[in-house]
Amino acid sequence: xxxxxxxxxxxxxxxxxxxxxxxxxxxxEKFIKFGPQSVSNAELLAILIGSGTKKISAIDxxxxxxxxxxxxxxxxxxxxxxxxxxxxxxxxxxVVISAAFELSRRIQSEPALERPQITSPDxxxxxxxxxxxxxxxxxxxxxxxxTANKVIRDVVVSEGNLNSSVIHPREVFKPxxxxxxxSIILVHNHPxxxxxxxxxxxxxxxxxxQAGEILGIKLLDHVIIAGDKFTSMAQLGVLK
Numbered sequence: 001x002x003x004x005x006x007x008x009x010x011x012x013x014x015x016x017x018x019x020x021x022x023x024x025x026x027x028x029e030k031f032i033k034f035g036p037q038s039v040s041n042a043e044l045l046a047i048l049i050g051s052g053t054k055k056i057s058a059i060d061x062x063x064x065x066x067x068x069x070x071x072x073x074x075x076x077x078x079x080x081x082x083x084x085x086x087x088x089x090x091x092x093x094x095v096v097i098s099a100a101f102e103l104s105r106r107i108q109s110e111p112a113l114e115r116p117q118i119t120s121p122d123x124x125x126x127x128x129x130x131x132x133x134x135x136x137x138x139x140x141x142x143x144x145x146x147t148a149n150k151v152i153r154d155v156v157v158s159e160g161n162l163n164s165s166v167i168h169p170r171e172v173f174k175p176x177x178x179x180x181x182x183s184i185i186l187v188h189n190h191p192x193x194x195x196x197x198x199x200x201x202x203x204x205x206x207x208x209x210q211a212g213e214i215l216g217i218k219l220l221d222h223v224i225i226a227g228d229k230f231t232s233m234a235q236l237g238v239l240k
Contacts, residue, residue: 027059042066045075048096053088061088076101076134105131117150118143121232124185124223127151132189132225140188142172144181145220152179154187167204169211176217184212186222195226197233205233 024030027043039047045062052058065086069075083094116123124143132139140158143151155175158167176184186208197205205222212219222233233239 041072045097048100049089049093051088056088058088061086065089073134076104077136079136101134105134115150115152117148118145118185118220119149121221121223121230121235124187124221124232125225125230128187128223128225129228129230132187133227135189136191138189138191140167140186142175143185143187144176144179145183145185147182149183149220152181158188169208172208173211173215173217177215181217183218183220185220188222188224190224190226193227193229195224195229195231197222197224197231197236197238202233202238205238209239 027039027047030038030043031047036044042059042062045066046058049058049062052061056064065083066072066075069078078098080091080094080098083089083097084091089097116127118124128141137159139156141154142157143154146152157171157175172184172186175181186205201222201224205219208222209219219239220234221239224231224233
């Protein structure tokens with residue numbers, strides 16, 4: 001018979017949603033009924049993602065992201081721009097995922113930040129490696145200490161991708177003066193994984209040290225964090 005054939009395919013914007021999956025396979029329901037240990041890494045990530053795309057569910061999307069990253073640790077290093085490259089991950093979801101990893105980092109370091117006393121570079125490493133080891137951008141932190149070498153608080157004074165340890169002394173010592181700090185320690189990370197100080201790191205350290213001598217707020221150390229390794233400028237003899 002002549003004429004046009006009928007078209008049976010119907011185009012739709014149907015989204016594969018977690019709630020369309022059988023109840024026993026939904027990550028949120030498993031989490032609630034059986035606890036966190038009952039869900040996989042991908043399912044935990046899927047809970048954060050919430051919804052997938054028109055073609056894949058949030059679980060499939062989470063599996064793809066984890067597979068590409070290689071591990072949760074590597075995923076934690078990803079910035080917002082890296083996460084947004086995945087179809088189905090916009091700015092809102094990227095922020096949720098990044099915030100979850102940041103909370104984890106802070107929880108790891110929180111017990112050590114209850115006004116610990118700093119007696120060596122090892123104390124600084126114990127406090128800041130959980131916070132800085134996985135960051136893919138360089139930041140410089142000023143740790144403010146009282147007369148007993150106990151931490152008052154720490155302040156991020158510079159943040160970026162390169163040479164973030166380069167900073168003017170007034171930016172370092174302003175919070176120290178405001179808090180009546182007796183001394184300070186500088187901490188910054190090397191995302192490259194190399195803990196050795198650069199020429200610029202050494203020059204800035206000497207400049208801050210000399211400024212502190214004038215102000216009466218001693219620079220005790222400048223510690224570089226690189227993954228699970230660290231270098232102490234004081235131990236290298238830079239602070240003279």
